[in-house]
Amino acid sequence: MNCAHNIYIHIPFCMSKCNYCAFFSRPCANPDWDAYANGILSEIDKWGDALGRVAVPTIFFGGGTPSLMPVKIFEQIIARLARTFNLSKDCEITLESNPGTLTDDKLSDFMTAGMNRLSIGVQRLNDDELKFLGRRHDANAARRLIQAGLHRGLRVSADFIYGLPGDDARSVAALCREINNLGLRHCSMYELTIEHGTPFAGMNLNMPDNDAMAEMYDAIDATLNMPRYEVSNYAAPGDECKHNQNIWDGAPYIGIGRGAAGRPFIAGVWYEQLGAGEKFEKLSMNARAVEMVLTGMRTRRGVKLTPCTRGVINMDFAHGATGLVEISGDRLRATKQGILILDDLMIKLVK
Numbered sequence: 001m002n003c004a005h006n007i008y009i010h011i012p013f014c015m016s017k018c019n020y021c022a023f024f025s026r027p028c029a030n031p032d033w034d035a036y037a038n039g040i041l042s043e044i045d046k047w048g049d050a051l052g053r054v055a056v057p058t059i060f061f062g063g064g065t066p067s068l069m070p071v072k073i074f075e076q077i078i079a080r081l082a083r084t085f086n087l088s089k090d091c092e093i094t095l096e097s098n099p100g101t102l103t104d105d106k107l108s109d110f111m112t113a114g115m116n117r118l119s120i121g122v123q124r125l126n127d128d129e130l131k132f133l134g135r136r137h138d139a140n141a142a143r144r145l146i147q148a149g150l151h152r153g154l155r156v157s158a159d160f161i162y163g164l165p166g167d168d169a170r171s172v173a174a175l176c177r178e179i180n181n182l183g184l185r186h187c188s189m190y191e192l193t194i195e196h197g198t199p200f201a202g203m204n205l206n207m208p209d210n211d212a213m214a215e216m217y218d219a220i221d222a223t224l225n226m227p228r229y230e231v232s233n234y235a236a237p238g239d240e241c242k243h244n245q246n247i248w249d250g251a252p253y254i255g256i257g258r259g260a261a262g263r264p265f266i267a268g269v270w271y272e273q274l275g276a277g278e279k280f281e282k283l284s285m286n287a288r289a290v291e292m293v294l295t296g297m298r299t300r301r302g303v304k305l306t307p308c309t310r311g312v313i314n315m316d317f318a319h320g321a322t323g324l325v326e327i328s329g330d331r332l333r334a335t336k337q338g339i340l341i342l343d344d345l346m347i348k349l350v351k
């Protein structure tokens with residue numbers, strides 16, 4: 001019997017493309033939902049054949065903008081997953097959403113259909129900044145959706161972007177104070193990076209330099225009322241995203257939908273998976289252990305030291321790099337100092 005797998009389902013459609021976005025998504029508010037759902041349902045069947053009736057602790061609908069999906073399609077997908085796998089009683093089911101795409105009724109209907117965690121792309125709480133980013137909603141629409149979720153007792157997370165042209169530690173601290181007032185127990189803070197092929201890439205923007213970015217990162221840590229539990233993620237204790245934590249910890253997962261990546265573990269062998277057959281290749285235990293170290297070290301609790309991960313970690317370096325990494329119980333983690341130079345640190349840490 002194979003072990004538990006987490007499931008990521010990709011819904012690659014958006015109302016329009018944001019100026020910074022390099023994700024695999026395309027502007028199409030009314031795609032052929034039935035056709036897309038049929039593709040997803042048949043992928044679920046194939047995974048059922050490959051994995052058997054494994055336990056599923058988390059399901060994450062990511063995008064794109066999954067909240068554009070009709071609730072009927074969501075219900076079909078959840079029903080097929082429940083028929084094929086053994087969904088845990090407390091299965092975390094997250095839906096990514098954008099303000100302006102969920103009426104109160106639709107939000108309630110998603111909840112009735114099983115969604116129990118809402119992740120909202122807010123990005124900023126200022127209308128001019130939202131316009132600059134190419135977002136379709138204003139700050140009030142974002143506030144309304146957060147409150148609608150919280151009032152219904154949902155676990156709500158919100159994504160934000162910092163490091164816009166003109167941003168500094170003060171402006172980002174002000175944003176964090178506003179976030180604190182929203183009553184959220186989870187948020188993600190992403191640094192704006194200019195990706196090739198996006199509208200921002202052609203705009204010659206005057207971006208903050210690395211020192212300014214580091215100051216903003218510190219300002220976030222110092223101001224948000226939730227502790228950081230991963231490089232870009234903050235949560236009140238107990239409200240961390242289980243799906244991402246499992247994946248960062250090296251648990252198996254499958255990706256369903258166009259362009260979705262996975263790391264299934266079938267009959268004792270790891271695989272690198274992309275989409276429905278775009279890629280399906282064996283992954284050596286060593287290569288998988290390196291991935292676990294890379295993702296685990298980005299988290300506050302660190303990477304679990306197992307024979308597998310110890311095999312790819314330069315333990316002499318780890319014991320000598322006081323102030324940058326620390327061992328606590330069976331975990332190795334980066335200190336606050338270490339996190340700031342994580343990329344350089346990883347080059348020395350991984351054999």
Ligand code: SF4
Binds near residue numbers: 017098
């Ligand atoms: S809504 Fe999200 S996925 Fe869609 S274009 Fe904007 S940033 Fe990209």
